Amino acid sequence: MCGIAGLIYKDKSVNIGTQLQAMLQALKHRGEDSTGYALYGDTDGKNFIMRFKVGENVGEGSSSVNEETSVYDERIKIVNAHILSMGAKIIKEERILPYSLRYEVSYDEKDLRDFSRKIESVPGVEILSMGKSLEVIKDLGNAKDVCDRYNLDKIVGTHAIGHARMATESGVDIKSAHPFWGYPFSDVSVVHNGQLTNYWNNRRMLENEGMRFMSECDSELIAVYLAKKLRDGATLEEGMRDSLKGLDGVFTYFVATKDSLGMAKDTMAAKPLVLYESDNLIAMGSEEIAIRAILPQEIDTYDPYDGEVKVWQI
Amino acid sequence: MANLKTTDKKSTSQSMGMHTELLTGRTQQKFFNPSEAENFFYFGTYDVDFNKRTELDVKEMTAPEVNKEIDNLMSKGFGTIVIKNPQGKHSLGVGILNKLNLIFEGSLGYFGMGSCDGPTVRINGRVGWSCAENLMAGKVVIEKNAGSCFGAAIRGGDLICKGSVGARTGIDMKGGTIIVGGDAGAFTGFMMQRGRIIILGDVGINLGDSMYDGTIFIGGKIGSFGSDAVPADLTVSDQDWLKRKLKVAEIGEKFDVSKMTKIVSGKKLWNYDNLEPAEKKGAI
Numbered sequence: 001m002c003g004i005a006g007l008i009y010k011d012k013s014v015n016i017g018t019q020l021q022a023m024l025q026a027l028k029h030r031g032e033d034s035t036g037y038a039l040y041g042d043t044d045g046k047n048f049i050m051r052f053k054v055g056e057n058v059g060e061g062s063s064s065v066n067e068e069t070s071v072y073d074e075r076i077k078i079v080n081a082h083i084l085s086m087g088a089k090i091i092k093e094e095r096i097l098p099y100s101l102r103y104e105v106s107y108d109e110k111d112l113r114d115f116s117r118k119i120e121s122v123p124g125v126e127i128l129s130m131g132k133s134l135e136v137i138k139d140l141g142n143a144k145d146v147c148d149r150y151n152l153d154k155i156v157g158t159h160a161i162g163h164a165r166m167a168t169e170s171g172v173d174i175k176s177a178h179p180f181w182g183y184p185f186s187d188v189s190v191v192h193n194g195q196l197t198n199y200w201n202n203r204r205m206l207e208n209e210g211m212r213f214m215s216e217c218d219s220e221l222i223a224v225y226l227a228k229k230l231r232d233g234a235t236l237e238e239g240m241r242d243s244l245k246g247l248d249g250v251f252t253y254f255v256a257t258k259d260s261l262g263m264a265k266d267t268m269a270a271k272p273l274v275l276y277e278s279d280n281l282i283a284m285g286s287e288e289i290a291i292r293a294i295l296p297q298e299i300d301t302y303d304p305y306d307g308e309v310k311v312w313q314i
Numbered sequence: 315m316a317n318l319k320t321t322d323k324k325s326t327s328q329s330m331g332m333h334t335e336l337l338t339g340r341t342q343q344k345f346f347n348p349s350e351a352e353n354f355f356y357f358g359t360y361d362v363d364f365n366k367r368t369e370l371d372v373k374e375m376t377a378p379e380v381n382k383e384i385d386n387l388m389s390k391g392f393g394t395i396v397i398k399n400p401q402g403k404h405s406l407g408v409g410i411l412n413k414l415n416l417i418f419e420g421s422l423g424y425f426g427m428g429s430c431d432g433p434t435v436r437i438n439g440r441v442g443w444s445c446a447e448n449l450m451a452g453k454v455v456i457e458k459n460a461g462s463c464f465g466a467a468i469r470g471g472d473l474i475c476k477g478s479v480g481a482r483t484g485i486d487m488k489g490g491t492i493i494v495g496g497d498a499g500a501f502t503g504f505m506m507q508r509g510r511i512i513i514l515g516d517v518g519i520n521l522g523d524s525m526y527d528g529t530i531f532i533g534g535k536i537g538s539f540g541s542d543a544v545p546a547d548l549t550v551s552d553q554d555w556l557k558r559k560l561k562v563a564e565i566g567e568k569f570d571v572s573k574m575t576k577i578v579s580g581k582k583l584w585n586y587d588n589l590e591p592a593e594k595k596g597a598i
Contacts, residue, residue: 267519269462269481269499272443288402288423288442296401298420301440302459303480306500306518 001166002193003027004178005285006254007294008159008261008312012280013042017152020160022293023285024143030286031166033061034177035146036138038129038189038256041157047091047104048112048186049135051128052119054079055099056173057140063171067124069098075122076101082118096150102135113184116212126175126214131187133157133258138177158314159261161254163191170217180223183212185230187258192219193286194251194271202246222253237311240264244307254284262311269306276301282312358385359412362393372406373399380406388414402442407435413452424461427454430471443480446473449490455563462499465492468509474563481518484511487528495565501540503530503577512556512574514566522577530577531556533569544580552576 005023007016016039024035043049054075056064076095083090088107095101107115116127129136135155139146143164147153163178170176182188196202196218203213203221211224225246229239236255240262250270255262263284265273275284276291276299283291288301304310368387372380380397384407387395394415400406404423407416407430414433418426421439431450440458449468455476462480465473468490478496482504489509500518503511507526516534523540530543531552539545556571 268501269518272462274442274461287404288421288440289404292402298439300458301421302478303461303499305497306481 001030002178003030003164003286003290004162004191004193004252004254005164005283005290006159006161006191006256006261006263007281007283008256008314010158010280010282010312010314013156013158015153015155016041016157016160017147017155019294020162021143021147021152023283023290024162024164026289026293027164027286028142031164032142033167033172034138034140034165034174035143036136036163036165036178036191037146037152037160038134038136038162038179038191039152039155039157039160040133040187040256040258041135041155043133045132047106048130048132050103050105050119050130051101051135051137052079052103052125053100053128053174054122054125056175057097057099059140061172062140064173071124072098075125078122079119079125082122086115086118088115097139100137100139100150110186111184112186116184120212120214127181127183128174129179129181129189130184131258134181134187134189134256136179136181136189138163138174138179140172140174140177159256161189161191161256161261163193169195169219170215175215176217178217178219180217180220182223182227182230182255183214185227188223188227188230188236189256190219190223190226190253192222192251192253194249194253194266196221196247196249196251198248218249219253222247222251222255226255236260236262237309240309240311244309252286259314260311262309263304264309265304265306267307269303273304274301275304275310356411358409360388361391362388362412362414363391364393364413364415366392367394367396368392369396369398371398372403373401377403377405381408384410384416388412400439404442407433421458430454440477441475445475446471449473459496460494464494464498465490468492472559472563474565476565478515483513484509484530487511491559493559493563493565497534500537503528503543504540506530512559514569522579524583525577525579527579531571532575532577533566533573536575539577542580542583543577546576546578548572548574548576 054072058064058066092104137150178191179189199218226239251266252271252273274288396417398419400420402423405425408428410433411431416435418437422441424442425444426441428447432452435454437456441460443461444463446454447466449471451471453472455474459477460475460479464479464483467486469488470490472491474493476495479498481499483498483502484492485504487506487509491510493512497515498513498517501520502517503522505524506528508528511530514533519537520540522543553571560566
């Protein structure tokens with residue numbers, strides 16, 4: 001089933017990790033195989049924040065294979081060497097969990113593709129996100145589990161999107177969890193609720209054009225599809241509108257960039273979305289109770305219609 | 315084969331175009347006989363006094379607790395119940411089978427007022443997906459917007475939304491009336507079998523897709539017609555009924571009903587033979 005939530009403050013920063021946690025926890029009945037956050041925190045904008053994993057969570061319910069921690073250590077050493085070989089510099093290094101890391105990296109190149117390819121050439125390593133503001137954190141368990149595990153309640157920022165997953169199309173693991181980074185574009189992330197029926201056709205076509213897939217989760221296609229459109233020069237909104245024709249199936253998805261948040265709904269409006277819009281806050285989720293988790297007072301909300309695309313800027 | 319008896323008598327609903335098939339054989343509808351009322355017991359119902367009023371704050375309660383408490387209050391004779399702070403909870407007010415004035419001060423989540431038979435409900439907020447699904451009788455009024463699948467599979471009663479509604483409004487409905495003051499999304503009246511839908515605003519694509527029967531009235535623009543949904547003449551009888559219904563619903567009383575578009579089934583996909591179950595029974 002899965003649940004998605006997103007919010008954007010236009011004129012202030014808040015404790016965005018706590019707010020998204022509350023929204024996603026309200027949706028945990030829609031799936032708690034894994035939960036993911038794409039948080040756009042306040043930073044000085046100088047360095048890239050790279051969230052990456054060197055292995056999988058092999059806890060209860062996981063479909064991943066157990067690996068020794070020493071394997072992770074070895075992968076980290078190679079990643080560090082690759083970063084230096086690309087002319088980048090590690091400013092800050094945090095190992096949040098044995099398999100999950102957060103680096104602040106000084107890197108002057110705008111195109112992150114070569115950099116990402118080099119890092120991900122290490123078997124078992126995946127960059128979850130890379131950006132000047134974006135941090136993608138995803139792991140097994142419900143929203144509170146993941147928030148507590150990664151101390152997300154301390155992150156202050158303007159906007160965020162998140163996903164509570166009931167695994168149906170692919171395994172219970174971090175690589176199949178949402179949000180997906182819009183590789184190789186800095187600060188682009190996607191969450192999705194639904195099923196895409198032309199996944200393989202699109203995937204084959206996009207891979208032939210040099211795009212990268214890390215999982216077999218159909219939702220990843222949206223991130224890759226939009227990244228391809230951005231690479232071809234389209235604006236985010238143009239790419240999203242195009243996706244209504246190019247993607248077949250039922251879906252509601254959110255996209256976020258450094259300074260914007262967008263939503264798109266398929267032409268049959270088969271997947272739910274409730275939206276609250278005010279002058280300074282947009283909050284949306286698969287169910288109204290997600291919005292109520294941060295706005296308990298009586299508010300006016302509505303369901304966007306079929307084929308609707310909306311983008312809000314800070 | 316059973317000894318089937320055909321009736322040529324046209325009912326009022328048939329003459330108004332609500333349905334056209336002749337009811338025959340063992341499958342024809344049997345209506346309740348009021349003279350047998352003293353022998354009739356409807357499980358789960360109570361004698362309530364509409365003047366006996368109470369309020370219930372449900373902020374800290376779960377949906378099953380709320381529904382159980384509504385049942386408990388009805389068993390004590392309360393005929394008017396005001397629910398405070400519903401806060402978008404799912405499945406509130408489901409399965410109420412008797413007359414009751416129920417007022418929600420706030421919004422409901424999914425499946426609110428499902429499978430009800432008789433209550434008069436006012437929701438001073440919005441509702442999520444599948445509001446009043448399977449409604450048998452009664453009246454449900456929503457003051458703000460509603461989500462998708464509004465009035466799915468209702469069999470009777472009046473379901474009124476003063477705001478706009480999502481997609482698939484009245485999907486699979488088998489009777490009753492749905493009235494919407496604002497706009498409606500795609501696939502409105504999808505596979506409807508009986509009953510009537512009134513939308514005063516615009517509707518999305520595939521209006522009345524694969525409808526078996528029933529009637530849809532649209533006041534605004536139509537995105538597109540669905541398979542086998544066709545426009546029909548708006549009769550004087552239709553207009554009278556629309557005026558009356560909008561007045562009773564306290565919605566769009568001044569609306570010019572003469573400009574509405576009437577949509578019915580083209581019956582090309584129609585394959586709804588009410589003899590079939592009897593024939594199957596005979597064969598067995």
